[in-house]
Amino acid sequence: MDQQTYNAEVDARAQQILDAAHAEGRDRGLWAAHALMPHGPSEEDIVEIIRGGLWRQAECPARDLLGGPFEILPCMLLLCRWEEQLPDSAVALIRDFMTEAHLERGNTENHWLMAYTGMLLAAERWPDAEFAWSGLSAGAIAAEAKRWIGGIIERTALQGHHEYDSTGYHIEHMTAYIGLYEHVQDDALRAQVDKMLTLLVADMALEYFNGAWAGGHSREGYRQNTWTRLGGIQPLQYLYFGGIDFDPVSHTQGFAIPSVVADYRPPALFADMAWDRSAAHVVKKTKAPRTIYRHARETARPVRKYTYMSRHFALGSTQVGLPGNQAGPIDLVSWDLTWSGPNHQATIVCNHPYRSPDRFSAFLNGFPQHIGRAISTDKPYLQWPDRLFGASPYERMLQHEGCVVVLYDIPATDDHPFVNVFLPNGHAWSERDGWLFADLGPFYVGLRPIGPYEWMTIREANNANILVREGDLIDGWLLRIHSVRAGLVLEAIEADEVESFDSFCAARSALQPELSQWPFNKSVQVQTTTGHVLDIVHGGAHRIDGEIVDYDAYPLYEAPGVEAALGTGKVRFARGDDAVEVDFDVDPNKALLPMRVIG
Amino acid sequence: MNTDACSAWLVGGTLAATSGIHVIQGPGLYGGAPNGAWTRIGHNQATAFRLLRDKRRVVLSANHGLYAWERGEERWLQLHDETLTEILAVASTSGDPGLVAGCPYGVATATRDALGAARWTFHSDALGPDERYTNALLVDPNDESRWLAGSEAGVVVYSDSGAHAARSNLWDVPVRALYYTCDRFWAGAERGGLFSSEDGLHWERMGGKIEGAVYDINEADNRLVAATGHGIVAGDAEGPWQRLGPRMLFATLAVDGRDPQRWLAGASPGGLWHTEDGGQTWNQLDGFKHVRAVLPPEEKA
Numbered sequence: 001m002d003q004q005t006y007n008a009e010v011d012a013r014a015q016q017i018l019d020a021a022h023a024e025g026r027d028r029g030l031w032a033a034h035a036l037m038p039h040g041p042s043e044e045d046i047v048e049i050i051r052g053g054l055w056r057q058a059e060c061p062a063r064d065l066l067g068g069p070f071e072i073l074p075c076m077l078l079l080c081r082w083e084e085q086l087p088d089s090a091v092a093l094i095r096d097f098m099t100e101a102h103l104e105r106g107n108t109e110n111h112w113l114m115a116y117t118g119m120l121l122a123a124e125r126w127p128d129a130e131f132a133w134s135g136l137s138a139g140a141i142a143a144e145a146k147r148w149i150g151g152i153i154e155r156t157a158l159q160g161h162h163e164y165d166s167t168g169y170h171i172e173h174m175t176a177y178i179g180l181y182e183h184v185q186d187d188a189l190r191a192q193v194d195k196m197l198t199l200l201v202a203d204m205a206l207e208y209f210n211g212a213w214a215g216g217h218s219r220e221g222y223r224q225n226t227w228t229r230l231g232g233i234q235p236l237q238y239l240y241f242g243g244i245d246f247d248p249v250s251h252t253q254g255f256a257i258p259s260v261v262a263d264y265r266p267p268a269l270f271a272d273m274a275w276d277r278s279a280a281h282v283v284k285k286t287k288a289p290r291t292i293y294r295h296a297r298e299t300a301r302p303v304r305k306y307t308y309m310s311r312h313f314a315l316g317s318t319q320v321g322l323p324g325n326q327a328g329p330i331d332l333v334s335w336d337l338t339w340s341g342p343n344h345q346a347t348i349v350c351n352h353p354y355r356s357p358d359r360f361s362a363f364l365n366g367f368p369q370h371i372g373r374a375i376s377t378d379k380p381y382l383q384w385p386d387r388l389f390g391a392s393p394y395e396r397m398l399q400h401e402g403c404v405v406v407l408y409d410i411p412a413t414d415d416h417p418f419v420n421v422f423l424p425n426g427h428a429w430s431e432r433d434g435w436l437f438a439d440l441g442p443f444y445v446g447l448r449p450i451g452p453y454e455w456m457t458i459r460e461a462n463n464a465n466i467l468v469r470e471g472d473l474i475d476g477w478l479l480r481i482h483s484v485r486a487g488l489v490l491e492a493i494e495a496d497e498v499e500s501f502d503s504f505c506a507a508r509s510a511l512q513p514e515l516s517q518w519p520f521n522k523s524v525q526v527q528t529t530t531g532h533v534l535d536i537v538h539g540g541a542h543r544i545d546g547e548i549v550d551y552d553a554y555p556l557y558e559a560p561g562v563e564a565a566l567g568t569g570k571v572r573f574a575r576g577d578d579a580v581e582v583d584f585d586v587d588p589n590k591a592l593l594p595m596r597v598i599g
Numbered sequence: 600m601n602t603d604a605c606s607a608w609l610v611g612g613t614l615a616a617t618s619g620i621h622v623i624q625g626p627g628l629y630g631g632a633p634n635g636a637w638t639r640i641g642h643n644q645a646t647a648f649r650l651l652r653d654k655r656r657v658v659l660s661a662n663h664g665l666y667a668w669e670r671g672e673e674r675w676l677q678l679h680d681e682t683l684t685e686i687l688a689v690a691s692t693s694g695d696p697g698l699v700a701g702c703p704y705g706v707a708t709a710t711r712d713a714l715g716a717a718r719w720t721f722h723s724d725a726l727g728p729d730e731r732y733t734n735a736l737l738v739d740p741n742d743e744s745r746w747l748a749g750s751e752a753g754v755v756v757y758s759d760s761g762a763h764a765a766r767s768n769l770w771d772v773p774v775r776a777l778y779y780t781c782d783r784f785w786a787g788a789e790r791g792g793l794f795s796s797e798d799g800l801h802w803e804r805m806g807g808k809i810e811g812a813v814y815d816i817n818e819a820d821n822r823l824v825a826a827t828g829h830g831i832v833a834g835d836a837e838g839p840w841q842r843l844g845p846r847m848l849f850a851t852l853a854v855d856g857r858d859p860q861r862w863l864a865g866a867s868p869g870g871l872w873h874t875e876d877g878g879q880t881w882n883q884l885d886g887f888k889h890v891r892a893v894l895p896p897e898e899k900a
Contacts, residue, residue, distance in 0.1 A: 066644040105664070107662075107663070133675075140714035144716060147680075293703040296728040299728060369828055594704065596685075597684075
């Protein structure tokens with residue numbers, strides 16, 4: 001598709017989203033008011049939206065307010081986009097807030113990006129203002145913001161995105177960078193932002209699977225990782241890649257509206273990449289090491305992702321690179337199998353629901369003695385034994401194409417000495433020689449729990465204060481493997497690559513995993529029905545067909561048509577005659593920006 | 600400088616049960632007196648971890664930034680940059696801004712750039728994560744270029760203004776409090792109680808067993824007093840420690856230099872507690888839910 005045609009399609013979808021947001025009344029918030037502005041709202045309406053977003057119910061001067069990234073960015077994007085249409089009273093409110101309120105950066109990458117973006121736009125817009133929350137000049141505030149934004153872009157270009165591939169938080173990154181692309185006055189920074197957006201859209205496209213984001217995610221928690229399509233990124237997935245039915249609810253989420261109304265358009269070839277199901281292929285990605293700042297003697301290693309994009313399913317896994325016994329960000333999802341279908345009916349995933357206060361204090365500064373209770377008071381599901389997300393420090397995995405082996409070596413003293421496997425309950429399962437099989441239409445799946453399992457249900461509801469009747473958050477089978485040396489082997493295969501479902505079941509169950517060295521030597525071997533051998537030692541070497549897997553050799557990206565050597569800041573995406581090349585022009589001798597956020 | 604910041608008790612805490620960026624009005628620094636009202640100093644609403652008062656200013660080290668309330672000024676001045684955050688410890692040195700800061704990412708000092716902003720340089724990048732994570736800082740009163748850091752790995756001694764870092768023998772245990780008195784360094788550990796050292800490198804345990812972690816150390820009437828995970832303890836560092844007051848995680852304990860029987864202790868959670876009789880009886884002061892930093896009034900006042 002040529003860029004002009006693509007842009008016209010994106011324009012049409014953008015208008016569809018904005019029209020729906022307005023028609024559904026979803027345009028009354030600070031983020032989504034961009035959908036209201038073309039309709040000529042009254043001054044009273046605009047002021048109400050701004051006061052509602054920044055003051056909420058408080059009746060106080062701006063200097064008594066506390067503002068964070070979720071106020072700083074949307075108010076500046078609203079101002080920058082609609083400055084000519086906003087009444088003076090609205091501009092004054094935003095200016096008062098941005099100069100008088102106490103503004104804080106938060107502690108995640110998306111927090112800092114949103115905060116520094118809003119602060120930079122404010123400092124550029126009001127160069128002579130006094131910023132009471134800082135005391136520094138607008139020039140100093142802008143300089144700090146540019147150093148961080150420029151620095152994090154360079155880090156991403158060299159090492160991979162830190163808060164990577166998050167269905168929930170990628171949208172905050174996109175909206176902030178698009179806001180900078182549209183409004184920042186610094187041309188050099190704008191050029192780098194344009195390149196950064198290319199990488200972030202490429203991240204979305206390379207693992208796009210019919211409206212879902214396949215593979216591992218730095219953050220996909222909050223009990224939604226059994227959903228097929230989820231998170232705030234859905235509006236931009238629809239906007240940039242199309243191809244699915246418009247959903248007036250999920251495609252009008254507020255965080256995305258400033259990006260939807262923007263003029264930024266990604267290169268058209270990413271939409272083609274996103275929908276290319278012509279042949280199965282492997283996508284490899286390197287992502288930045290997790291931020292683990294205590295309970296560790298060594299720093300984390302880079303994250304390596306491997307995602308097999310088949311025609312009718314996607315299987316993705318992650319080498320999380322975590323040091324020591326504490327897991328990374330609490331909503332990390334390391335692997336899953338994804339296909340097309342309703343929520344809860346198109347995902348298989350397993351997880352050890354590791355719980356320890358140390359898992360929080362490894363990257364949060366609260367006292368270890370209290371942080372377990374403090375965090376789980378706000379987010380109780382982070383400690384639940386049924387949890388299906390959140391990387392366990394005892395989990396290791398090896399994948400080759402449509403087969404993955406996941407092993408756990410859990411201390412016997414662990415609070416949760418078991419592993420949870422989620423299976424959809426809308427399909428008929430069969431069992432043969434310890435293998436469970438499902439005929440999923442265009443593809444088949446077989447999985448072999450390692451260890452004694454119990455077949456249970458899992459049903460969680462968003463509003464579960466009295467009785468859970470329908471599991472709108474999670475609803476399916478839960479296989480609890482009651483073993484501290486649990487594991488799972490899973491193989492998926494396209495239906496047209498085997499004679500029949502029965503033949504796949506027969507072939508798969510005939511090749512039992514080699515468990516004679518598990519758990520004593522921590523080694524498991526699995527032969528795939530396609531003739532490959534996966535050999536994994538928990539905490540040791542990974543081999544495919546006898547060859548050691550060299551994760552250190554992973555580039556920044558590896559996929560058909562993609563060239564992206566790690567540590568160069570140079571990336572080329574090509575498809576047919578189209579190509580997009582970005583060179584971040586990073587000085588290899590320049591020290592990287594220190595990483596001071598989690599993600 | 601605002602008079603209150605000199606003559607008043609200063610409390611870094613929150614009046615709400617929760618704090619942080621997801622609330623419309625957050626915590627901040629409050630000035631007042633135990634039996635009077637508490638007023639926010641300026642409009643800063645940062646979550647305080649440590650307070651420091653020196654000749655020039657009050658410094659607020661906080662969850663998302665570092666700020667100073669300088670004498671003669673009427674507002675807070677930002678001292679952090681894009682590399683410094685979650686500042687758990689701070690100490691004065693000479694120069695401008697004349698501070699050593701400790702945070703989960705290490706120990707840093709700053710200079711001013713051409714725009715007047717503090718730009719921080721970290722001195723701990725070669726260390727491991729636990730060694731970098733700094734809970735407490737102390738500048739050697741005999742050598743300003745030598746700093747003791749209470750880290751998650753133990754006491755790290757930085758010398759030559761951060762050019763070198765050495766492990767002490769108080770190791771493999773998080774150290775959350777440092778103090779200097781009687782020509783000796785004192786350290787409060789996650790386990791094992793209180794330790795003392797002449798040089799900062801060689802430590803010995805002092806006094807009896809202390810239940811829980813030690814978060815702050817102070818002195819009053821020739822006794823050492825410490826804020827611990829299970830209340831306040833006091834003693835002579837030779838015999839057993841006497842536990843005083845309610846049982847909770849006290850993160851800080853301040854003693855009024857004008858009246859060493861008057862203490863204010865901050866708990867997180869638990870709020871602000873006050874004693875007028877050296878810890879025999881305690882009263883909770885209304886309002887505060889979480890307090891991690893308290894400073895007594897300036898003694899000259």
